[in-house]
Each structure stands twice: as C-alpha cells, then as structure tokens.
Amino acid sequence: MKKFDLAKSLIRKSENIFSCPLCQGPMNVSFQSNSLICKKNHCFDLSKNGYINLLPHSVKSEYGKEMLESRNTLCKSGFFYPMTKSVSDLIIKTMEPFNKRNIQMLDAGCGEGSHLKDILSNTNVNSKSNFKGVGIDISKEGIHIASREYQDAIWSVSDLSKMPFRDNAFDIILSILSPSNYSEFNRLLSSSGFLVKVIPGSDYLLELRSVLYNNTDKEQYSNERVINHFSNNFNIVATEKVNYTVSLDSSLFKHLIKMTPLSWNVTDNKIQDALNLNIQNITVDLLILIGKKK
Numbered sequence: 001m002k003k004f005d006l007a008k009s010l011i012r013k014s015e016n017i018f019s020c021p022l023c024q025g026p027m028n029v030s031f032q033s034n035s036l037i038c039k040k041n042h043c044f045d046l047s048k049n050g051y052i053n054l055l056p057h058s059v060k061s062e063y064g065k066e067m068l069e070s071r072n073t074l075c076k077s078g079f080f081y082p083m084t085k086s087v088s089d090l091i092i093k094t095m096e097p098f099n100k101r102n103i104q105m106l107d108a109g110c111g112e113g114s115h116l117k118d119i120l121s122n123t124n125v126n127s128k129s130n131f132k133g134v135g136i137d138i139s140k141e142g143i144h145i146a147s148r149e150y151q152d153a154i155w156s157v158s159d160l161s162k163m164p165f166r167d168n169a170f171d172i173i174l175s176i177l178s179p180s181n182y183s184e185f186n187r188l189l190s191s192s193g194f195l196v197k198v199i200p201g202s203d204y205l206l207e208l209r210s211v212l213y214n215n216t217d218k219e220q221y222s223n224e225r226v227i228n229h230f231s232n233n234f235n236i237v238a239t240e241k242v243n244y245t246v247s248l249d250s251s252l253f254k255h256l257i258k259m260t261p262l263s264w265n266v267t268d269n270k271i272q273d274a275l276n277l278n279i280q281n282i283t284v285d286l287l288i289l290i291g292k293k294k
C-alpha cells in the first residue's frame with residue numbers, strides 16, 4: 001500500500017479519537033477530499049507524505065530542521081535504546097493486568113518520532129496487546145521526518161496546549177524529554193490510563209554540561225522541581241532510573257551537540273571547546289515516572 005493510503009487507513013481506523021481543533025466536534029475521514037472533517041465542515045487535509053496538520057494557524061517552532069535531522073541520526077544509532085526498552089517493559093508490565101486487546105498510545109511532543117517508533121516496535125513484539133500509536137508535535141519539520149521514517153503510527157502537527165482529541169481517548173500518554181501540559185494529559189487519559197514521563201537525571205550528558213557550563217549556575221542540574229510538579233498533578237505509581245554510557249564517534253558527537261538544548265544558548269567558542277576535547281563516552285542519565293490520574 002502507498003504511504004498516503006496507509007496513513008489514511010490508519011486514521012480511518014482511529015477516527016473516533018479525534019476532535020475538531022476549531023469546534024471540538026467529532027471528525028470523520030472524507031474519502032473524496034482526503035481529509036479529516038467535522039460536522040461544521042472544518043476541514044484538515046492529509047499531506048501527501050502521510051501526516052495530518054491539525055493546527056488551525058501555522059506556528060513557528062523553535063526546533064529547526066537541522067536539529068531534528070541530527071536527533072533522528074542520533075536516535076537511529078541506538079543512543080536512546082536502553083531508555084525506550086525500559087519504557088516499553090514498564091508499559092507492558094503496567095498494562096498487563098488490564099488484559100486489553102487494543103491500547104491507544106499518544107506521544108505528546110514526539111519531535112521526529114523515533115521514541116514512539118521504538119516503543120511501538122518493542123511493545124507490539126513483546127506483548128499480546130495491539131498497541132496503536134499517535135505522535136503529535138507542533139513542529140511540522142519533526143512530523144515530516146516522522147512520517148518519512150515510520151508508517152505504522154498516525155502523525156499529526158498539533159498544539160500541545162489544545163490537543164485535537166476527545167476526552168479519555170488514550171490509555172497511555174508519553175512525554176519524553178518534552179514539556180508537559182498536565183491539564184490536557186488529564187483530559188485525554190482514560191480513568192485506567194497511565195502517564196509516562198521521561199526526564200533528565202542530574203548526570204544527563206554530564207561530560208558535555210561540564211564543558212559548556214563550567215563555572216556557571218547551570219553546571220549542576222536537579223530534576224527535583226520537575227518531579228514535584230509531576231506529583232502535584234498525577235499520583236506517581238512507579239519510577240525507574242535509567243543510567244548508561246554511550247561511546248560516540250566524532251560525527252555522532254556533532255549530532256548530539258546539534259540536538260541538545262544544552263548547546264542552544266552557548267557561544268560558538270564553547271561548542272568548539274567541546275568538539276576539541278574529543279569526548280568519546282557520554283553519560284545518559286534519565287528518570288522514568290509513571291503516573292495515574294488523581
């Protein structure tokens with residue numbers, strides 16, 4: 001099946017999860033116009049690349065195409081595999097008692113889609129349930145890469161603060177190294193659903209941080225504030241620390257620097273210092289939080 005037809009068929013099968021971004025009414029796939037359309041005729045076309053843009057107005061994203069391509073290259077190298085594996089195992093373990101046949105999963109802020117792709121592959125291979133994935137991001141460039149690289153999920157350009165889905169539509173919401181909108185997560189999660197958030201630990205990219213931020217207040221990082229904010233909004237039911245070291249060649253190291261927000265506000269001289277140091281091993285320190293609605 002062509003990419004476009006495959007995407008249309010996936011959206012058709014899950015059309016009941018969508019709500020119109022303009023009037024919040026239910027939406028249906030129109031086969032004549034290849035779009036998602038509501039009863040008031042608000043119409044959003046499926047792009048030829050197989051994603052749907054559900055932003056009522058275009059928004060400029062701070063994530064550039066080059067940064068997203070770098071993140072895609074780094075993800076494909078396996079940089080985050082131990083994290084996506086742990087997240088997948090936790091999801092399977094958490095969902096098992098419910099014995100659900102179909103599990104609807106949303107990656108809210110999926111960027112270029114690699115994490116959702118890897119988690120969907122793992123969960124569908126290792127559990128009896130059928131995991132269906134939807135990835136959204138406000139960055140059109142990110143969703144463009146996601147739909148180019150992976151066809152077994154629905155990809156949509158959407159606003160995290162006003163997500164185009166009906167209440168209680170998802171069993172799992174993923175928020176991986178990405179900002180959260182807890183009131184929207186609360187609205188979209190079913191009563192038996194789980195929020196899975198991945199945040200940096202204090203040693204995340206330690207070697208890079210100590211070069212880029214030495215002798216500044218950003219040299220040390222604590223995730224305490226983020227954990228408190230999470231637990232004010234959701235009940236934490238499980239946590240897991242994921243800590244590993246990745247060896248990178250110089251080309252992947254350059255992609256890492258381009259990808260990480262750590263490098264966005266530092267001078268070119270500092271970035272050159274980091275490149276000159278020829279760092280070969282980098283620490284990936286992350287914390288997975290699993291939450292339930294209060």
Ligand SMILES: [Zn+2]
Nearest residue numbers: 020023038042
């Ligand atoms: Zn509408």
